[in-house]
Amino acid sequence: MIHPCLRCGACCAHFRVAFHWSEADFGLGGVVPVELTEKLDAHRLAMRGTWAQRPHCIALEGTLGESVRCGIYARRPSVCRDVEPSWENGNSSAQCDNSRMAHGLEPLTPQDWIDFAAVNTA
Numbered sequence: 001m002i003h004p005c006l007r008c009g010a011c012c013a014h015f016r017v018a019f020h021w022s023e024a025d026f027g028l029g030g031v032v033p034v035e036l037t038e039k040l041d042a043h044r045l046a047m048r049g050t051w052a053q054r055p056h057c058i059a060l061e062g063t064l065g066e067s068v069r070c071g072i073y074a075r076r077p078s079v080c081r082d083v084e085p086s087w088e089n090g091n092s093s094a095q096c097d098n099s100r101m102a103h104g105l106e107p108l109t110p111q112d113w114i115d116f117a118a119v120n121t122a
């Protein structure tokens with residue numbers, strides 16, 4: 001059984017993913033590929049595709065709700081790292097639940113993580 005996020009991707013196609021421009025400035029230690037961003041305002045960039053009426057991050061690969069991956073996982077913005085999947089650490093996450101429901105997916109439950117752990121520690 002693969003990680004629930006790799007069968008989802010809903011939060012990468014629900015929010016405007018905005019962050020400080022320095023996260024895409026290699027000279028300042030930034031890692032986000034600047035060519036995948038667009039200027040949002042004087043201080044912020046957004047991942048391309050997420051500042052749209054129907055957001056879909058340019059870095060999201062695969063089929064939402066089936067099999068997905070972030071094409072820049074190791075270089076994704078801080079806001080992406082901050083999104084917690086519901087119940088992975090014992091708490092629900094409104095960002096996760098709302099994203100999934102917007103795409104017709106049921107919110108994750110504690111059982112999803114029990115099942116995931118059972119397969120991956122077997």
Ligand code: SF4
Binds near residue numbers: 006008010012085095
């Ligand atoms: S919506 Fe939740 S389960 Fe889906 S990719 Fe985002 S954090 Fe993971």
Ligand code: SF4
Binds near residue numbers: 011
């Ligand atoms: S950068 Fe990766 S984790 Fe962040 S929204 Fe885009 S696809 Fe999702």
